[in-house]
Amino acid sequence: MTPYDDCWLRYDHITADDVRASYRRRCRHAYVSEKSPECSAIRDELRRALPELLGAKPHFWHHPPTTVDGFLAIGTPDDMAMIAESVPVDAVAELEDGGFLIRAVTWNGADCLVVTASTDRGLVYGTFHLLRLLQLREPIDELEIREEPTYANRLLNQWDTPFRRSVERGYGGESIFDWERLPDLRPRYEDYARLLASVGINGIVLNNVNTTKPPRESANDAVGAFEGWQLLESRRLEDLTGLASLFRRYGIRPYLSVNFAAPMLVGDLDTADPLDENVRDWWREKADDVYELVPDLGGFLIKADSEGQPGPYDYDRDHVDGANAIARALEPHDGRVWWRAFVYGSHEDRAVQAYDTFEPLDGEFSDTVTVQIKNGPIDFQPREPVSTLFGAMPETDLGLEIQLTQEYTGQGVHATYHLPLWKEVFEFETQADGEGTPVKSLLRGAGQGVAGVANVGEDDTWTGHYLSQANLYAFGRVAWNPDLSVETITEEWVRQTFGADEVVVETVTEILRDSWEACIDYETGGLGLVHMMHNGEEFLENHYYPSPAEWPGYHGASEDGIGVDRTERGSGYTTQYRDPIAERYESVETCPEEFLLFFHHLPWDYELDDGTTVVQRLYDNCFDGVDEVKRLRDRWRTLEGRIDERRFRHVAERFDEQVAQAERWRDVLASYFREYSGIPDERGRIRRD
């Protein structure tokens, strides 16, 4: 037993005799290719999983067994004649990297299962997929599965600050990577790689996008410690080689966040001007060094000209100059630059900034640059409209950046499930190419994909809260296939994590499903307001929370009303969308209620469709949100005795705290609205009235 949780890879014993017998027949004996690190990881995983699931150790064969009733065969058609004879070889060859086939076949009179793919990484995913089916107790005797990842890049962005071992906006403990001890490897790294590979994640950016000191002081930032930019120093790179090999076994490519001014910080140049020949030479030589040590590094992630990080603007250059100069150095090594679009500029309304900066540059980025865009124009708020950049840069490779860590949705305490939020983003109709171009359709292609800001740390729970593991699981699954429904992904997670008791499955699924909307309500009032995270406490750990005095700057509260005018008459953000979306948001009549105050400044007593005033709706939502959290807490309490004590208690205690905090957030918000508007709550609920 490891001291930390197994998450969804629990492999609980199968108690139903018939199911177990069917699984045993096809999976107890295994014939697995031995050619690569990935295949050895597969064998290890079967050794872990099958004894638990089936109560029988797998028996590995060097040749297809002829003396048993059935067996599992895992390999590419080239590796094994038995596989080449059992599957359509051409169809396998056509699979995307990572894709796989799983088939129940009869071979030589034996009942077999074949897991095959065109690449070894695909075999890893195929194996984990099969193990998921076994964990879900799905029938396997008729299996005929063909899967391919929708997106080529499914990257996790760790915001770990090396050497301090802290995690910016992390709520799952200190960094899982013991940076000072590298290259020594801990067993936990392998377990982490297993979790990631089991949901199809194929890249991990090891360190925080802030590679010089973080923009704001946070609880665990020790002064004077090493900083992320130093990872490009040769001795630090050497330390990463073991970690890279470990992730390689699971098909995961490592990436590094690097500092734009590295030629000055790591090298001894006196400029980082991307058009300077010496700077370009420096990047080229550095890339050569890096790839000598870590040949399958995915590339560099860069936060430039944002929150104190240096960038091309320091030299009067633009983002194309900056990104392309570094990309050119990585090109010979098949590495990419992931360049973040989260920039600040001269605009008073930050929402318009990213589009204004990047849209004019469409078509100019090198083919090996991906522009990584946050889902919304502000900053991972509980709910934001989708960034206008999606659909506006058809000639540029794009990555969608979403946040797993609950920076703005209750940190490590609140149960807030982000999958419904992400699905809303994936499904958002951009009209880039007329009807039928949702965000999810714009991220296909070799240089595109999805990046998720990780929520993992050293805590026994990995994520600080058992239910937050669902955000990690769901990220991988939805990045693999954005068409999977919230219900499917959630139920998969719950069954694997908490077992097959239908009451548990139904209850936990419901809690997760409803948690996000509840959080939006008690945290923002639910009409599209942003950045109101002060919860009335002195100190909120590792979290940016503007005090109420700063709120009007974010949401435009004044005596006459609330909301920010982002229409044509205001900051013009609506005009960055294509019609009919622009029209829909532009008009107060057609703007969806959940974004009303994001786009419009309205009088406090403005009447909504049902006759309720804006301020009253804000009050109602705040109170409803808290009631909903209480309901979810009570639902969780009904699970006592149905799940293990440890996880039951942990979540129950967190829920009590969540309710208390939600009440405080609600009271701060409601009395704030009351104070500004001068209009009391019709139902007299405000405690500070």
Ligand code: GCU
């Ligand atoms: C937010 C977050 C920062 C982070 C930044 C980013 O502002 O609070 O911690 O560095 O986003 O995405 O770069």
